[in-house]
Amino acid sequence: MADFHPSPPPADLKPRISASYDAIALAYNSWTAKHNQFRNRYLAKLFGLCPALTATAPESGSSTTTSAAVVELGCGSGVPILREVLAANPTTHATGIDISTAQIALAAENLSAYVTENRVILRVADMASEQDVSFPDESLDAVIALWSIIHLPQDEQREVIARAARWLKSGGCMLVNFGGGPSMEGIVVEKWLGEKGWMFWSSLGDDGYTRALKQACMKVVVADTVEEGTGSFFWVIAMKQ
Helix, strand or coil, rough: CCCEEEEECCCCCCHHHHHHHHHHHHHHHHHHHHHHHHHHHHHHHHHHCCCCHHCCCCCCCCCCCCCCCEEEEEECCCHHHHHHHHHHCCCCCCEEEEEEHHHHHHHHHHHHHHCCCCCCEEEEECCCCCCCCCCCCCCCCEEEEEECHHHCCHHHHHHHHHHHHHHHHEEEEEEEEECCCCEEEEEECCCCCCCCCCCCEEECCHHHHHHHHHHEEEEEEEEEECCCCEEEEEEEEEEEE
């Protein structure tokens, strides 16, 4: 069993997480496949709340479009989320951001048809860097971040939530999951899913995430605490007001 211990975020947090996910990419993708039932369940809820994501393509000759714009922060290998989002609406365009070069390379393979069609952009970047990851205000229909924001320090988590809210159109939705339970500055495991799998997580706590979303003018419409074997996660869908 992994040896978790309390730890504040180290100064070299981002390069360490990047190197770890590069090293454990295949092991992580195999391990996390068992969580696809949760991804698919909440993605279906997102589709129900954000009609633009499943709108049909306009008929030939029509002057109207139903194109949707989606960003996934921490897209990993691109499956299942980006693949399902792009398949649901043939006019959707998406951007996948991940800190791991190995994961983005896998995503480029898994989504090669969509890359060829110029429907998805894949980038290696730190989601918390406003210089590296920024979108125009009110330009996105959905922002998705699953098992990714939890790797950021607490202050950066608040900042990413606020920035993502600004990117969303009115009525746009954010699908995210966080560490469930009380606030936690940080925990570390030295060898998670492999000898080179050093990893860090932190949490604002359920109440802290609810406050952060409310302060960002987001209305929480789905909020579930789900036990997933290794711990509890707080799954949220919030809508831009």
